[in-house]
Structure formats: C-alpha cells, structure tokens
Amino acid sequence: MRDQSKIGKYFRRAREKTGMPWLRFHDLRHSAASAMINAGVDLYTVGAVLGxxxxxxxxxxxxxxxxxxxAALERIGQKNPHQNKMRAA
Structure with missing residues (x-):
C-alpha cells in the first residue's frame, strides 16, 4: 500500500507541473489502450495488457x-507522387 501512496503523490506532482491538474491516473489506461489499438495491436492483446x-x-x-x-482504407487509391504508374494485369 505504501508504494501506491508514493505513486499517487508523484503522479499528482507531475500532473500539476505539466499543467494538467484534471488528469486522472485512470486516463493513462485509456490513452495506452488507444495508442495500442491505433498501432495495430489486436483487442485480445490490449485486454491482456490492461488486465x-x-x-x-x-x-x-x-x-x-x-x-x-x-483510415487505412481511405489511403488506398490515393495517388502517390513517387509511385510509378502500373498497369493492372
């Protein structure tokens, strides 16, 4: 329990110094999940990481x-200026 108290103390201090007094520790879990999903990590793995x-x-x-x-599908078909013109077979 002591370590959790220290973590909370340091977290509160860090959020004040960064100008984000509204930030909750739990918000970091959501940010981590979002970052993993957007990086292509599957939902099963994200769930395992988050417990x-x-x-x-x-x-x-x-x-x-x-x-x-x-977003990935929208990029398909966009013209790439560096790509050579290719003919469909």
Missing amino acids: HKSAASTKRYSHLATDSLR
Whole structure:
C-alpha cells in the first residue's frame, strides 16, 4: 500500500507541473489502450495488457480499431507522387 501512496503523490506532482491538474491516473489506461489499438495491436492483446478479465471490457476500444481500418482504407487509391504508374494485369 505504501508504494501506491508514493505513486499517487508523484503522479499528482507531475500532473500539476505539466499543467494538467484534471488528469486522472485512470486516463493513462485509456490513452495506452488507444495508442495500442491505433498501432495495430489486436483487442485480445490490449485486454491482456490492461488486465481485463473479459473481452467485453476491451470491446469499448473496438471503435478505435474501426477508425484505424477506415483510415487505412481511405489511403488506398490515393495517388502517390513517387509511385510509378502500373498497369493492372
């Protein structure tokens, strides 16, 4: 319990110094999950990292995966100025 008290103390000090007094420690979990999803990490792995006992808890982040997939699909077909023109077979 002592270590948690120290972590809380240091976290409060850090958030004040960064000008984010509104930030909660739990917000860091959401940021980490978002970063993993946007980096292409699968939901099962994200859930394991976050310590979720069921996939239902991790499903909250599935919309981020959908957004990442949509962004990837939108890039398909955009003209790349460095790409040589290729003919379809």
